[in-house]
Amino acid sequence: MRKTNAVYEPDNSLKMGYLSLCKDIVNELIGNRWLIEQFFRKDFSASYKQSFIGVFWALIVPIISVGTFVLLRNSGLFFTGSLHIPYPLYAVLGMASWQLFSSGLTAGSNSLIKAGPMIAKINFSKKSLVLASSLQGIIPFVIQLTLGIIMCFIYGIVPKWQALFTPILILPLMLLTYGLSLLLALLNGIIRDIANALNILLTFLLFMTPVLYVIPGSGMLSRIANLNPLSHLISVPRQFIIEGSTQQWVGFIFSSMVSFIVFLICLLAFHLTETRVAERI
């Protein structure tokens, strides 16, 4: 058992100052590495138990959704902008990053409620629980990325060696996912409308983000897409795989900074309020 000396008082954290709070948070997450691993395994194996296809659902979902858009595009109902790589490949690589964000956020924001009675009965690190859930998109991401690479070879495009930077390039997206998960998990604990609203919001966001289409040269959508941090965080890893470089450095660095700030604020907010939410789950 961990040795702990604790003092519980109302508004305790406020007296400590933000710097020592950050230290507490980092210590908590590092000290709970094993717990995070266990939560991650639990979520992962639980979601694919009692299922024949198991983790290969990660392949079926993008194939069907990308297939639908390929069909729409080929019938001229959906205009994607001009591309110099085959559309299915573009869409699969985009969807891989998108689901890393969307499935992580969905799982993360529901994690506290799903754990319900446990939260009201055992005192454990809730940040670790949300983290483990918000990382749920990683394994499907790896599978879909592999699918994308295989498709590259099928289309006769050799992926650039810079594709090896992918793990680093998706880090800002993952920070954003974790940060927003913390915030939504917290709010979801108090008002349950969040889960429903999130589903609608994610669908809306998918179309506001150039995942399945190319940013148009001008117009409303172009402006939104350029300001949307997600569009850079998702496009840049894709460009690195296909082209080995990107023209969106400014947008990417700006978006990464936004992600980091969002992450930091959400983490602090969560830390300051988690016990208040525990009593309302």
Place this chain on the structure above:
Amino acid sequence: MNQPAIQVTNVSKKYSKTLKRSMLYGLADVSRNLLGMRSHSEKLRKDEFWALDDISFEVNKGETVGIIGSNGSGKTTLLKMLNGIFWPDKGKISINGSVGSLIEVGAGFHPLLTGRENIYVNAAILGMSKEEVNEKFDSIVDFSGIGDFLDTPVKHYSSGMFVRLGFSIAAHCEPDILLVDEILAVGDTAFRIKCYNMMSDITKRTSVLLVSHDLTAVSRICKKCLLINHGKLEFYGDTFDALNKYSDLLTNSGNNIAGITQNDSRVSDFTLMSAASKSITEIQHSQPMTVRFSYNLNNIKSARPLFVIHFISNDGTRIGHCISNAAFALSAEGKAEVTIPKMSIRPGVYHIGLVILDENLLTHYFICEQMATLRVTGRTITSSYITIDSKWEFK
């Protein structure tokens, strides 16, 4: 340094009665905290009440303390605050050492995962390290007695196995302070005895706080007790005194709860009498007593109603009864006198209930679980309720 393991100073906790307001207040408090403002949690807002009010006590290292009180008195809330799940709205709690809890066993189990997988996840949630789990794994499996089912998903476990595995993991945590909530009544008898033995082993090394309605268990395990009544600390001290105070509280409360009646059946003047025909609320174990009451059974169909007097323990268990004879017809109105030659229920406080039903035991005409409260005095020796008349010879 000889610091107490737990130090609770003027702690209060409030709850909101309605869900909507709880949501609003939650949002307000969270936003205030975020903006670095105090939440002014010491004030009551509309629809809020104090679930715990100004509690102070200390528990020293290695002490075992019971927490007793009727349902809804705030025992579990106190335990959750000591665990750090909820924070107090007023006052301060200092904990010196690691805290483990046996609050609800198996709370984190995932039904689709196997016993083996769940042991790892649950142990991690309870705060064990990887090395600790690996080291104690065999002992956990052994104690739980799940044997061959280790690699079966826990959803196929019997409820007993489920609880046993949960208890076994929690009991292997070895914290400095252990919080136990009504947990010892799990599993079958053999396992219960194992739990008790484990508990008495744990209490040698650990400070234990035990919430229980099983007063015998409390009096055996704990030397000291906290008595909580309606969120206030009534008494803290020697277990024997605490149990007596608790008995007083129970005797003085809730005597006048109306029964459920049908067709206007009425019972009145329900009194307990001693052998000397004096009205009593207390009786010495193995002494005689009499119950008297008047009844009015107008408008009921059965000509031969049955009367049952129940003795009901604190946790609601009916532990003994006296039943009338339905062989003869009764007049619709009258008085009854029930003689009990020897009060054979073990010392404690009991509610006395009265049930009137038809001779087929199907229709209830009158039910009241709290006609009176009786305190049986004497020395508690056993954990079973009834002393059966017996003659012993040793050769």
